[in-house]
Amino acid sequence: MAKEEKLNPFKIAQAQLDEAAELLGLDEGTHMALRTPMRELHVTLPVRMDNGKVKVFQGFRVQYNDARGPTKGGIRYHPEETIDTVRALAAWMTWKTAVVDIPLGGGKGGIVCNPKEMSQGELERLSRQYIRQVGRILGIGKDSPAPDVYTTPQIMAWMMDEFYWQIGYNDFGVITGKPIALGGSLGRSDATARGGIYTVREACKHLGIDPAKATYAIQGFGNAGQFAATLHTDVLGGGKLVAVSDSRGGIFSKDGIAPHAIVEHKLKTGKVEGFPNTKPITNEALLELEVDVLYPAALENVITDKNAGNIKAKISCELANGPTTPEADKILTKNGVFIIPDFLANAGGVTVSYFEMVQDHYNYFWDLKTVHERLDAKMTKAFHDVLNTFNQYKKKNITMRTAAYLVSVARVAEAMKLRGWV
Ligand code: NAD
Numbered sequence: 001m002a003k004e005e006k007l008n009p010f011k012i013a014q015a016q017l018d019e020a021a022e023l024l025g026l027d028e029g030t031h032m033a034l035r036t037p038m039r040e041l042h043v044t045l046p047v048r049m050d051n052g053k054v055k056v057f058q059g060f061r062v063q064y065n066d067a068r069g070p071t072k073g074g075i076r077y078h079p080e081e082t083i084d085t086v087r088a089l090a091a092w093m094t095w096k097t098a099v100v101d102i103p104l105g106g107g108k109g110g111i112v113c114n115p116k117e118m119s120q121g122e123l124e125r126l127s128r129q130y131i132r133q134v135g136r137i138l139g140i141g142k143d144s145p146a147p148d149v150y151t152t153p154q155i156m157a158w159m160m161d162e163f164y165w166q167i168g169y170n171d172f173g174v175i176t177g178k179p180i181a182l183g184g185s186l187g188r189s190d191a192t193a194r195g196g197i198y199t200v201r202e203a204c205k206h207l208g209i210d211p212a213k214a215t216y217a218i219q220g221f222g223n224a225g226q227f228a229a230t231l232h233t234d235v236l237g238g239g240k241l242v243a244v245s246d247s248r249g250g251i252f253s254k255d256g257i258a259p260h261a262i263v264e265h266k267l268k269t270g271k272v273e274g275f276p277n278t279k280p281i282t283n284e285a286l287l288e289l290e291v292d293v294l295y296p297a298a299l300e301n302v303i304t305d306k307n308a309g310n311i312k313a314k315i316s317c318e319l320a321n322g323p324t325t326p327e328a329d330k331i332l333t334k335n336g337v338f339i340i341p342d343f344l345a346n347a348g349g350v351t352v353s354y355f356e357m358v359q360d361h362y363n364y365f366w367d368l369k370t371v372h373e374r375l376d377a378k379m380t381k382a383f384h385d386v387l388n389t390f391n392q393y394k395k396k397n398i399t400m401r402t403a404a405y406l407v408s409v410a411r412v413a414e415a416m417k418l419r420g421w422v
Contacts, residue, residue: 071107074148193227195348220298
């Protein structure tokens with residue numbers, strides 16, 4: 001691949017699929033049908049800004065594959081959003097829903113915008129405009145969005161409400177990650193990190209690491225990263241958080257950073273910098289720390305062939321989507337870094353989103369304990385399905401990511417065959 005292509009997330013997603021297709025001996029028709037999205041919608045979104053002028057934004061919704069059920073996937077608001085990023089994320093959603101074996105397909109959406117520079121009113125008008133355009137391909141049995149980078153439960157509430165005005169009745173299940181008062185599920189807000197923590201618990205068992213004594217570092221301190229910080233200690237019974245970072249920079253302390261206090265500091269000040277008794281650390285250096293568990297929880301392509309050789313973590317639990325390039329994957333695996341690949345590690349979010357849809361559709365809500373137990377069961381089973389496949393293919397020197405692909409691609413391919421699509 002040319003250098004630019006190497007970091008194009010969609011090219012990466014396709015290369016990962018190609019490897020799995022070959023190992024599975026997938027016929028060419030099925031392989032090709034899985035290589036590109038089934039549908040995508042590109043939309044133009046004129047929005048009246050607070051200064052009275054109209055600004056035009058670009059948005060996308062990609063429905064990658066719905067053989068196993070209606071498509072599902074988050075909506076990202078990001079100034080550098082591209083259609084190829086959305087395609088890749090939609091592909092990964094397809095593999096993600098398959099690996100945790102929930103009856104959904106994969107989709108994703110995005111708007112090219114910088115929410116940090118927009119008022120609440122501007123964000124509301126943009127979010128409603130997106131649904132006015134994209135609503136025609138959403139709904140029960142079709143596609144249902146959720147939050148992702150820089151989108152929030154409030155944004156989901158506006159979107160759900162706009163859809164209500166389009167169809168004339170409440171379809172709470174059309175959007176997940178909503179506030180509890182509007183059909184949200186208990187346990188959704190920390191579900192991505194919690195699901196990842198359950199897989200770390202299983203990985204530690206497998207590798208003979210005591211998670212209560214494990215050191216850990218987190219890159220990215222948003223929804224996924226913040227909950228990973230507190231849940232690692234709360235769920236796994238201890239551990240020492242030594243570094244965290246966000247887009248402005250990172251902090252390090254070899255004596256440990258109190259997880260709940262750093263979350264509070266971030267909420268109060270909007271950054272992790274300046275937390276008492278810590279030293280600054282760059283995002284790059286954080287990745288190379290000697291820790292038991294590394295949680296990449298920011299954006300894609302942060303571990304590449306340039307720095308993979310320097311990664312010293314025993315486990316990389318990829319809460320972010322696409323943090324590791326295929327070249328880096330091979331280097332990490334060769335060096336004995338145990339990867340819990342993104343679409344397995346961060347599948348807790350979509351799993352509880354699925355629970356939210358189920359509860360919305362039968363209009364009866366579960367308690368938190370039930371959500372946690374059902375999430376744990378799904379994540380633990382998915383982790384072991386992937387680990388068993390990894391062990392089965394040991395002679396072929398595959399990575400954990402390829403093992404996850406083998407599980408998911410086989411499930412999606414089976415559904416397509418049974419439907420008579422291929
Ligand atoms: P978020 O918007 O809440 O947080 C993103 C965080 O990353 C912020 O702290 C931001 O400062 C930081 N960041 C941005 N650029 C960075 C950089 N260059 N270096 C270091 N930090 C940087 O987003 P989130 O929901 O926590 O999502 C993070 C990752 O997890 C994304 O890859 C997302 O796709 C993935 N993910 C999230 C969910 C979910 O339910 N929230 C589910 C599945 C996957």
